[in-house]
Amino acid sequence: MATTLADDLRPLHHPHSWVTRYVWSQDHKVIAIQYSVTAISIGLVALTLSALMRLQLGFPGVFPAIQPDNYLQFVSMHGMIMVVYLLTALLLGGFGNYLIPLMIGARDMVFPFVNMLSFWFYLLSVIVLVVGFFVPGGPTGAGWTLYPPQAISEGTPGHQWGIATMLVSLAIFVVAFTMGGLNYVTTVLQARTRGMTLMRMPLSVWGIFTASVMGLLAFPALFVAAIMMLFDHFAGTSFFMPMMQSMGRVTPTEGGSPLLFQHLFWFFGHPEVYIVALPAFGIVSDLISVHARRNIFGYRMMVWAITIIGALSFLVWAHHMYVSGMNPYFGFFFATSTLIIAIPTAIKVYNWLLTLWRGDIHLRVPMLFAIAFIFTFIHGGLSGLFLGNVSVDVPLSDTFFVVAHFHMVMGVSPVLVIFGAIYHWYPKITGRMWNETLGKLHFWITFLGAYAIFLPMHYLGILGVPRRYYALGETGFIPESVHLANEWISIAALIVFAGQSLFFVNMIWSLFKGPRADPNPWGAASLEWLTPQTPPAHGNWGAKLPVVYRWAYDYSVPGAPRDFIPQTEPRA
Amino acid sequence: MPIAVAITVLVVASVAFHLFSPWWRTPIASNWGSIDSALDVTLWICAAAFILLNLFMAWALVRYRHRPGHRAHYEPENASLEKRLTVWTAIGIAGMLAPGLAAWGKYVSVPKEAALVEAVGQQWNWSFRYPGPDGVLGAASVKYITPDNQLGLDPLDPFGRDDLLVESGDLHLPVGKPVKVVLRSKDVLHDFYVPEFRAKMDLVPGIVTYFWLTPTRTGTFDILCAELCGTGHHEMRGKVVIEPPKDFAKWQSEQTSFSQILAEAPPAAMSILLLKANACTVPASWSNR
Numbered sequence: 001m002a003t004t005l006a007d008d009l010r011p012l013h014h015p016h017s018w019v020t021r022y023v024w025s026q027d028h029k030v031i032a033i034q035y036s037v038t039a040i041s042i043g044l045v046a047l048t049l050s051a052l053m054r055l056q057l058g059f060p061g062v063f064p065a066i067q068p069d070n071y072l073q074f075v076s077m078h079g080m081i082m083v084v085y086l087l088t089a090l091l092l093g094g095f096g097n098y099l100i101p102l103m104i105g106a107r108d109m110v111f112p113f114v115n116m117l118s119f120w121f122y123l124l125s126v127i128v129l130v131v132g133f134f135v136p137g138g139p140t141g142a143g144w145t146l147y148p149p150q151a152i153s154e155g156t157p158g159h160q161w162g163i164a165t166m167l168v169s170l171a172i173f174v175v176a177f178t179m180g181g182l183n184y185v186t187t188v189l190q191a192r193t194r195g196m197t198l199m200r201m202p203l204s205v206w207g208i209f210t211a212s213v214m215g216l217l218a219f220p221a222l223f224v225a226a227i228m229m230l231f232d233h234f235a236g237t238s239f240f241m242p243m244m245q246s247m248g249r250v251t252p253t254e255g256g257s258p259l260l261f262q263h264l265f266w267f268f269g270h271p272e273v274y275i276v277a278l279p280a281f282g283i284v285s286d287l288i289s290v291h292a293r294r295n296i297f298g299y300r301m302m303v304w305a306i307t308i309i310g311a312l313s314f315l316v317w318a319h320h321m322y323v324s325g326m327n328p329y330f331g332f333f334f335a336t337s338t339l340i341i342a343i344p345t346a347i348k349v350y351n352w353l354l355t356l357w358r359g360d361i362h363l364r365v366p367m368l369f370a371i372a373f374i375f376t377f378i379h380g381g382l383s384g385l386f387l388g389n390v391s392v393d394v395p396l397s398d399t400f401f402v403v404a405h406f407h408m409v410m411g412v413s414p415v416l417v418i419f420g421a422i423y424h425w426y427p428k429i430t431g432r433m434w435n436e437t438l439g440k441l442h443f444w445i446t447f448l449g450a451y452a453i454f455l456p457m458h459y460l461g462i463l464g465v466p467r468r469y470y471a472l473g474e475t476g477f478i479p480e481s482v483h484l485a486n487e488w489i490s491i492a493a494l495i496v497f498a499g500q501s502l503f504f505v506n507m508i509w510s511l512f513k514g515p516r517a518d519p520n521p522w523g524a525a526s527l528e529w530l531t532p533q534t535p536p537a538h539g540n541w542g543a544k545l546p547v548v549y550r551w552a553y554d555y556s557v558p559g560a561p562r563d564f565i566p567q568t569e570p571r572a
Numbered sequence: 573m574p575i576a577v578a579i580t581v582l583v584v585a586s587v588a589f590h591l592f593s594p595w596w597r598t599p600i601a602s603n604w605g606s607i608d609s610a611l612d613v614t615l616w617i618c619a620a621a622f623i624l625l626n627l628f629m630a631w632a633l634v635r636y637r638h639r640p641g642h643r644a645h646y647e648p649e650n651a652s653l654e655k656r657l658t659v660w661t662a663i664g665i666a667g668m669l670a671p672g673l674a675a676w677g678k679y680v681s682v683p684k685e686a687a688l689v690e691a692v693g694q695q696w697n698w699s700f701r702y703p704g705p706d707g708v709l710g711a712a713s714v715k716y717i718t719p720d721n722q723l724g725l726d727p728l729d730p731f732g733r734d735d736l737l738v739e740s741g742d743l744h745l746p747v748g749k750p751v752k753v754v755l756r757s758k759d760v761l762h763d764f765y766v767p768e769f770r771a772k773m774d775l776v777p778g779i780v781t782y783f784w785l786t787p788t789r790t791g792t793f794d795i796l797c798a799e800l801c802g803t804g805h806h807e808m809r810g811k812v813v814i815e816p817p818k819d820f821a822k823w824q825s826e827q828t829s830f831s832q833i834l835a836e837a838p839p840a841a842m843s844i845l846l847l848k849a850n851a852c853t854v855p856a857s858w859s860n861r
Contacts, residue, residue, distance in 0.1 A: 531720025
């Protein structure tokens with residue numbers, strides 16, 4: 001049995017005023033909401049940037065305000081914000097904070113004060129990031145990968161100040177993440193309630209837990225890369241800078257290696273993909289199980305798959321670098337390790353499908369998003385095999401195929417899970433229910449629209465259309481029809497962009513006017529639905545902590561009176 | 573059941589899109605058909621998985637939809653089913669990995685008889701260099717660059733004297749002859765990319781990278797930069813002309829060699845050029861040989 005915190009409520013720092021309750025709060029639920037609102041707000045900036053990019057690509061020349069410089073700035077900031085400041089922050093800082101203590105039966109995170117600091121450092125990193133838009137020269141336009149030498153040399157937008165704010169912001173983000181991540185890991189290991197063994201935890205917790213461990217190991221690589229590049233930029237070192245020319249002049253740098261940065265970046269960057277994906281895998285497993293009224297299929301295999309994917313993801317980073325100029329013999333190893341990781345990933349997909357199989361499927365809005373996730377994730381996972389398969393990657397790398405692949409697998413897929421999760425837990429978080437019609441409309445526009453955007457891009461990539469191009473210009477192999485495709489894609493993108501307003505209208509309207517929600521509207525078995533109050537009060541559990549007797553997936557157990565048995569119900 | 577219908581329609585539409593959309597690989601112009609076949613094998617295996625898994629899902633959504641009185645089946649796991657699925661997945665993965673690795677094996681083994689040509693990238697254009705009659709590219713470094721020595725050849729390296737320089741012109745290659753393309757960047761990262769060749773490789777300042785190919789049909793093709801290199805990235809274009817060996821030889825005989833450039837340089841330019849070389853030091857880079 002795991003060690004538990006005492007039932008005693010006194011150690012909790014109860015808030016004494018509005019400020020300590022909602023601003024300098026140490027309550028994991030308030031911090032979760034602070035994280036989520038900040039992440040979604042900055043995510044809206046990134047979404048707007050993508051709309052601007054699509055305006056340029058779909059209608060080149062129609063918007064003279066979009067020039068090559070700011071186009072590249074849109075590309076770079078869109079990518080970085082989406083991956084780090086939206087997805088990582090929302091899935092771990094948002095969902096991790098909200099769900100971990102509630103799902104494992106704890107009163108709070110084990111270090112509430114550090115948890116609060118984590119959010120404020122995150123907010124600071126977002127502010128520094130936003131400052132980058134207003135410094136002389138604007139934000140960096142080096143691509144979200146920030147590859148040197150170009151990130152800090154002339155010819156790249158924001159090479160002077162934009163890159164500096166970006167790197168400083170990332171370093172602060174890593175500090176924030178480290179404080180949060182240590183909390184999530186320690187809380188899962190130390191603060192589970194009586195009876196909550198590791199193998200009884202919901203998969204959401206497993207996904208978030210494994211992702212946090214990975215983050216603690218991967219983010220330091222980004223941190224040192226950022227610091228080293230800051231030194232190259234401001235202190236005259238040459239970590240990443242070889243002897244080279246910059247706009248016709250020989251630079252004073254010598255002997256540095258641009259490839260070293262790429263290794264550091266992707267040693268962080270590839271695990272980062274799974275830092276985003278694993279929480280989404282975990283959450284979607286729970287959504288599917290609850291709404292299909294069936295136990296998650298192959299729970300133990302799912303846990304193993306999560307941990308194996310987590311471990312293997314540290315051995316595949318150089319598949320981003322097949323044509324980078326590194327020793328080409330590395331390609332054999334990294335292609336093999338990359339394709340091996342497809343096996344545990346495929347097992348997860350099978351088990352989601354086998355959970356639907358022989359289920360009792362309720363097609364509510366969260367479930368629709370979960371099903372759409374399975375579809376887009378199958379698509380994005382399979383296209384990843386093309387890019388992992390070394391020689392197949394050669395013609396496809398740096399084309400729209402890559403853009404299509406990673407948007408499908410780590411853009412659209414996790415975002416669909418996030419929407420599903422918000423619809424799923426909204427009644428618990430706010431105590432109110434959202435509007436079903438608006439939710440469904442939002443779902444259909446998002447799902448079908450996103451597929452319409454990204455399916456054709458794969459084919460443009462196979463044709464050879466390169467990514468990060470401001471304009472395609474006169475290029476022999478690109479037929480007129482590609483320009484037409486770009487127009488359609490942009491129109492679909494703008495529709496999806498506009499469609500997101502339905503989500504915000506629904507969420508904000510329901511917050512005030514939505515009908516009161518049942519404490520457990522979906523009939524879920526996991527602990528977070530069993531709190532004495534909805535929304536849960538500070539301390540979560542009232543006088544006594546819950547005691548757990550079974551796993552989180554006792555749905556439709558033969559002979560049981562209802563089609564679910566809460567985790568707190570003793571075994572007969 | 574709109575979602576089951578939608579999944580089915582999307583599967584059918586994706587297949588139809590694949591069959592009827594006008595966008596597919598450009599007609600190949602190199603020996604890298606093995607890359608195309610590895611892509612095809614990967615595609616067929618992935619397409620089968622995509623269709624099967626999604627249609628299974630659509631079927632399950634209809635078959636096991638909620639109806640009054642219906643109850644889900646309780647079955648925590650089924651080890652033998654999971655084992656069988658794992659094995660089949662592993663077989664599928666091995667089936668696509670094998671041709672992928674086999675093609676890569678060829679990609680990394682440059683034939684001994686391959687001719688040599690160098691592509692030099694800078695923001696935002698391409699230049700090229702041929703080794704001349706000795707078949708050896710002379711040493712080069714950005715530190716030797718002067719207005720008369722834009723590619724930075726070491727003026728003291730005898731192997732560089734007969735090198736032929738094509739600055740901001742077209743690259744010419746003879747059809748049917750393997751060629752090793754060595755890549756050098758003067759400033760930032762670039763990537764030498766000709767869609768019809770399938771092959772590509774980054775240019776990395778500070779090191780020399782390479783790939784090889786055998787052009788298989790004549791024609792003129794676009795060279796693009798495929799690694800973001802700043803504001804002018806999308807305008808960094810060049811042309812490669814694949815022609816019969818006879819035409820190639822004729823074209824090559826019209827190109828300027830480094831020694832011609834040295835001979836024509838005015839004395840003042842020549843002294844700057846030699847000053848850069850700092851006659852007391854050993855030529856720095858022999859790596860291109």
